[in-house]
Amino acid sequence: MTEEIKEVEETEEGSILDNLNRRDFIKGAAAAVGGVLFSSSVATNLEAAAHNGQDYVIVSEVVKGSAGSVGPPCQLTSTFKKGEQIVWHAVLFSGSTGEKLNDHKELMDRGMKVQVELENGDTVDMHHSEHPPDESPKIYYWGGSWKISPGVPTGKMTYKIMAEDDEGRTGTLEMFGDKTVDTFPHVLTIEEK
């Protein structure tokens, strides 16, 4: 992880990441959710947000949850088996300043709501909380999960993540349609167990 952080700092000087409190980001949410990949996503997502006039930039990842997991949970993946749990993690940034927005009280004061919308119309509320839940040191990020019922069809499934505050400021992470947006994983695959 240390070498990866150094690489980000050296190669992305002068980019839109200059607007981020980079060290804090890498130490906090980015370190928690994927290091370099996550940091690079912020850059592309911020550019996309700037183009689209979005208020919030969403950076996310998808991991396997603990319920019904075949193999160890908490692994980055885009392929799930029926009975497993898809878990989304996300961190928000300001679309205008690039500042990371991860102070729990501030987010609650803003009335921030973050939700995943699946291709099939189901929605998953994400909650801003500490991880791991029972240990320290803790890291905050948004998390939400969806258990794959045995009745769900196999195949590809897309989703988008939306953020909105009490004043109507919004941000959307679309997995398709905009090549500048972080697209990992841009589509999930559901298989038979």
Next chain:
Amino acid sequence: MKTEERRVVEIVVRSQDQANEEEFDGLPVVEVLKPRLIVMSKGEEGEEKEIELPDVRLLGEDGEDDGGLRVHGPDRAKTWKKVSEWIQDIVIDNHPVIQEKRHQNRVKAESSYLYGQEDPELYEWQEDEEILEEMRPQYSSLRNQLVEQIGNPTRSDFAELYPHKYDDPGLSEQARRTVRDLKAVFGSDILIKA
């Protein structure tokens, strides 16, 4: 998204004569069973839902004049597997002890993931025989109905359904995983030798 509380009620099986001239191993398909799992939501209204299970084809036995029928093994495997998955979804995944153990798994896995700790030892519900024995009476009638209608699953049913890609002895990984879950859900005596 809210999780609806449900309970499994029964399996109903309708049958349909086979009009097509379908065959397996030279045996004609003479009848198709269409099993359905009936699930009741636990709310005040108690809404009933019918879940489609895989079709089970019955084959005419070679040289049998008395109308003897044989269940197509991979179909039986698919149906037992699907019923096992629904029981996991509706009963097992909602047991409070299993939920608590999974929460502990999550804490361990997140700690490992976030802080690079060694791979943790994780709880596996399939090995918690005490809890499984406590739950099985809730759906033992389904097991009995299915045994009566299509027979016990066999190891060779799963070997045929999920063939081993290297064609060496033993079950493929998917077959082994399915058999492990099936034995955990219904008890190890559910699987019989073909």
